[in-house]
Amino acid sequence: MTTVPLPSLTDARLTLEARVATLTLDRHDVRNALTGTGLVDDIVAVAEWVNRCDEVSVLVITGAGSAFSAGGNVKDMAQRGGDFAGDVAEVAERYRRGIQRIPLALQGVEVPIIAAVNGPAIGAGFDLANMADVRIASDRAKFGETFLNLGIIPGDGGAWFLQRLIGYQRAFELTLSGRVVGAEEAREYGIVLEVVAHDALLSRVGELAAQFAAQPPKATRLTKRLMKQGSRMELKDFLDLCATFQGMCHNEPEHLDAVNRMLEKMAR
Structure with missing residues (x-):
């Protein structure tokens, strides 16, 4: 950090x-x-x-x-x-x-x-x-x-x-x-x-x-970037960017932390 x-x-x-x-x-x-x-x-x-x-x-x-x-x-x-x-x-x-x-x-x-x-x-x-x-x-x-x-x-x-x-x-x-x-x-x-x-x-x-x-901070920043890009990109190019950002998110510890919290909630 x-x-x-x-x-x-x-x-x-x-x-x-x-x-x-x-x-x-x-x-x-x-x-x-x-x-x-x-x-x-x-x-x-x-x-x-x-x-x-x-x-x-x-x-x-x-x-x-x-x-x-x-x-x-x-x-x-x-x-x-x-x-x-x-x-x-x-x-x-x-x-x-x-x-x-x-x-x-x-x-x-x-x-x-x-x-x-x-x-x-x-x-x-x-x-x-x-x-x-x-x-x-x-x-x-x-x-x-x-x-x-x-x-x-x-x-x-x-x-x-x-x-x-x-x-x-x-x-x-x-x-x-x-x-x-x-x-x-x-x-x-x-x-x-x-x-x-x-x-x-x-x-x-x-x-x-x-x-x-309260949202995962790195994913929040990437989401803001997507929202800004969405208004000025063609759909295919935008989806390519989404795929890259999603790959980044799936490899962040904050993603697994959020998933584990969700699983704990569901198990209650």
């Missing part, structure tokens, strides 16, 4: 307990904005750490304070400062070296990611939630693909994630209208799996994370 020290973070907090890593965005003073803070670097560092640390089976992402994430810093946009300063080439390069590192990093995370959406997830904050495998929302959560309202496009890959999550037509409507939807409407669209009372959010997410974390 590979034990890797927790990374040093600037604007977020990270804990690891019972194989569940919890990343809390901790810039509630700016509603956990992803630009103009150290959160991009923090999220990328945690994604890389998770893949190196065998003691992690689940990653939970949530926000401190009243918001999950407000996305981009609108004040910086108004002043053409920070990540939004410069000509076309400069802004484009800053996106590539900045916020666009998040979708690439999270898409490569080998363990299940659960977004515990504690409040508004707006713009790039909405997209961040959609990069998770599962979203559980507080009844105080709101969601909005609001880029067009500011005269910009989803520059962090949000248009790629949203249509794969809820289909092209609904994703198109939400993106082009820029409207903000509440937690229950988001559940109806399939954006979130469940909506729970605000005070019960972390408890419910903890239950789900514990269920995932």
Whole structure:
């Protein structure tokens, strides 16, 4: 088992307990904005750490304070400062070296990611939630693909994630209208799996994370890889990959341990 020290973070907090890593965005003073803070670097560092640390089976992402994430810093946009300063080439390069590192990093995370959406997830904050495998929302959560309202496009890959999550037509409507939807409407669209009372959010997410974390860890990581590959591979190629992964699983001690536990249960 590979034990890797927790990374040093600037604007977020990270804990690891019972194989569940919890990343809390901790810039509630700016509603956990992803630009103009150290959160991009923090999220990328945690994604890389998770893949190196065998003691992690689940990653939970949530926000401190009243918001999950407000996305981009609108004040910086108004002043053409920070990540939004410069000509076309400069802004484009800053996106590539900045916020666009998040979708690439999270898409490569080998363990299940659960977004515990504690409040508004707006713009790039909405997209961040959609990069998770599962979203559980507080009844105080709101969601909005609001880029067009500011005269910009989803520059962090949000248009790629949203249509794969809820289909092209609904994703198109939400993106082009820029409207903000509440937690229950988001559940109806399939954006979130469940909506729970605000005070019960972390408890419910903890239950789900514990269920995932109780599964054999190596097989869990391989299953996550299969789920990601399944949407972009032809069936025959996918089945070949399944066969290889299954051969790996059958030769892991965790497989025999799980089988023996099942046999003991059946003998009772």
